[in-house]
Amino acid sequence: MVTLNQPTVIQPPAPAGPCLDAAELGVRGVNERLRQLPPGSAVTVTSPGGRHNLAVALAAELAVTIDGPAGYYAGGLGQLATVTVHGPAGWGAGENLMSGEVRVRGDASQSAAASAHGGLVVVEGNASLRAGISLKGATLAVAGDAGAFCGFLAQAGTILIGGNAGEALGDSLYEAVIYVAGTIRSLGADAQVEELSAADVATVRDLVRRTGFRHIDPENVTRVGSARQLYHFSGQHHAAY
Amino acid sequence: MCGIVGLQLRDQAQQGRLGELIAGMLGQVAERGPDSAGIALYGDTSLAPPGQAVVSALAPEPPSTVLAGVLRPLLPGADVTVTEVADVRVIAAPVPQPRLTAAVRAALPNAPLLGTGPDLAVLKGVGDPAELAAAFGLAGRTGYQAAGHTRMATESAVTVAHSHPFSAAPGMCLVHNGSFANHDTVRRRLRAEGMSFDTDNDSEVAAAFVASRLAAGDDLGQALRSVCRAFDGFYTLLVTTPAELAVVRDAIACKPALIAEGDGWVAMASEYRALSGLPGIAAARVFEPAPGEVYLWSR
Numbered sequence: 001m002v003t004l005n006q007p008t009v010i011q012p013p014a015p016a017g018p019c020l021d022a023a024e025l026g027v028r029g030v031n032e033r034l035r036q037l038p039p040g041s042a043v044t045v046t047s048p049g050g051r052h053n054l055a056v057a058l059a060a061e062l063a064v065t066i067d068g069p070a071g072y073y074a075g076g077l078g079q080l081a082t083v084t085v086h087g088p089a090g091w092g093a094g095e096n097l098m099s100g101e102v103r104v105r106g107d108a109s110q111s112a113a114a115s116a117h118g119g120l121v122v123v124e125g126n127a128s129l130r131a132g133i134s135l136k137g138a139t140l141a142v143a144g145d146a147g148a149f150c151g152f153l154a155q156a157g158t159i160l161i162g163g164n165a166g167e168a169l170g171d172s173l174y175e176a177v178i179y180v181a182g183t184i185r186s187l188g189a190d191a192q193v194e195e196l197s198a199a200d201v202a203t204v205r206d207l208v209r210r211t212g213f214r215h216i217d218p219e220n221v222t223r224v225g226s227a228r229q230l231y232h233f234s235g236q237h238h239a240a241y
Numbered sequence: 242m243c244g245i246v247g248l249q250l251r252d253q254a255q256q257g258r259l260g261e262l263i264a265g266m267l268g269q270v271a272e273r274g275p276d277s278a279g280i281a282l283y284g285d286t287s288l289a290p291p292g293q294a295v296v297s298a299l300a301p302e303p304p305s306t307v308l309a310g311v312l313r314p315l316l317p318g319a320d321v322t323v324t325e326v327a328d329v330r331v332i333a334a335p336v337p338q339p340r341l342t343a344a345v346r347a348a349l350p351n352a353p354l355l356g357t358g359p360d361l362a363v364l365k366g367v368g369d370p371a372e373l374a375a376a377f378g379l380a381g382r383t384g385y386q387a388a389g390h391t392r393m394a395t396e397s398a399v400t401v402a403h404s405h406p407f408s409a410a411p412g413m414c415l416v417h418n419g420s421f422a423n424h425d426t427v428r429r430r431l432r433a434e435g436m437s438f439d440t441d442n443d444s445e446v447a448a449a450f451v452a453s454r455l456a457a458g459d460d461l462g463q464a465l466r467s468v469c470r471a472f473d474g475f476y477t478l479l480v481t482t483p484a485e486l487a488v489v490r491d492a493i494a495c496k497p498a499l500i501a502e503g504d505g506w507v508a509m510a511s512e513y514r515a516l517s518g519l520p521g522i523a524a525a526r527v528f529e530p531a532p533g534e535v536y537l538w539s540r
Contacts, residue, residue, distance in 0.1 A: 050514035051514060129494050
């Protein structure tokens with residue numbers, strides 16, 4: 001992994017509402033209490049200790065701070081809520097997100113934002129392999145580098161990579177669009193570099209504003225989209241079936 | 242799914258806590274492998290007195306006193322100690338390692354040897370990892386390095402012999418999360434070279450392959466790069482010797498792995514939560530090993 005031009009400094013969490021201690025309550029206890037909160041509440045989950053499934057499937061406008069490293073699927077399946085992990089997150093951070101935001105103030109392991117339908121998944125460090133796999137409409141923004149197979153089979157949505165992209169970027173891409181500020185190790189099957197339009201620049205500028213990734217120059221990113229040769233059945237291949 | 246944990250303590254002051262730390266780590270990956278568990282312990286002086294040859298044998302019978310009585314005539318003049326740890330007998334004696342290994346083979350012709358070599362004790366069993374750790378007295382063990390495994394069997398039987406770690410060369414142990422597709426092909430090749438196997442487990446083949454490469458003159462790093470060329474499948478491997486701890490993952494990194502470098506220690510685990518109890522973890526450098534690259538730490 002190559003280091004960022006301007007690495008994001010992880011700030012200590014701001015005190016946010018009452019605390020739920022994951023070591024004391026367990027994952028189920030924390031999630032049950034989160035779901036009972038009225039919309040507009042802010043709450044901090046302490047001692048996450050890398051536990052899986054923290055703050056998943058929330059369906060209200062909550063501001064949840066996870067004060068330390070999270071395990072798998074942090075903030076996954078959520079609607080409306082904002083979940084901020086002050087530390088690294090395990091596999092599938094923001095997996096299947098419907099709306100709202102999941103922000104990882106550290107590195108994210110594999111498959112960040114997998115199958116996410118809506119909302120914003122922000123990774124302030126690097127993302128491991130298969131980030132944005134099968135993305136279905138959400139936005140994934142990574143401040144640093146993204147590992148191999150980023151955007152694999154992504155159907156809709158936007159991926160922004162502030163650092164470098166690994167091998168096979170956008171392999172078997174459908175209609176999602178990927179923007180890369182750094183270098184691309186290699187493109188996956190059916191992914192192609194496309195011309196950057198004024199609309200693209202506006203999209204990236206808006207994302208830079210929302211994420212705080214000021215090291216990204218919206219006019220200086222590479223747009224990767226689908227060549228659309230792979231996912232349409234081609235009559236000339238009829239004999240192969 | 243399986244769970245892997247490994248810890249190398251470079252700071253002698255911490256070595257009294259090895260068992261406590263690795264037991265905590267193993268407990269955090271118990272859900273990943275509820276079928277069985279095992280541990281390779283390096284430098285526990287109660288099981289492996291310094292400078293002595295050591296063999297860990299899977300032999301629920303006979304009792305340790307009887308086994309010691311059988312071994313003593315085979316090793317005249319040597320002070321043989323046999324320690325009973327669950328189904329494992331850890332046998333130590335101040336003799337050359339090949340001599341002790343041969344004597345144990347003669348005394349226990351049908352017992353799989355789980356590990357051989359100075360400093361090394363290998364303990365494994367079938368059942369709940371937490372209960373096994375208690376049966377091994379793991380939290381009270383000491384030493385400079387350990388590799389642990391919790392198993393969720395996918396391709397061969399759940400027995401003690403099929404559990405990890407696997408050891409195929411003196412001092413070397415291997416634990417594996419994943420599955421190899423071509424292990425039978427590699428096994429046939431190794432059999433032709435004269436190697437023998439205790440089980441039909443795929444991970445045992447990887448251990449034998451590493452042993453074969455080490456015997457051919459490879460260092461551990463070269464041996465693990467050879468694993469990546471010879472084996473087809475999914476794997477995170479943790480391989481230890483008395484001097485080294487190494488990690489390698491398959492080219493598309495299907496199985497999880499995290500490495501943490503702390504103050505005086507290096508650790509690896511399948512999941513972060515297994516690292517969360519290590520001293521000074523908040524300040525440690527935690528990263529995911531990249532696919533297809535060998536990471537190796539020498540003591």
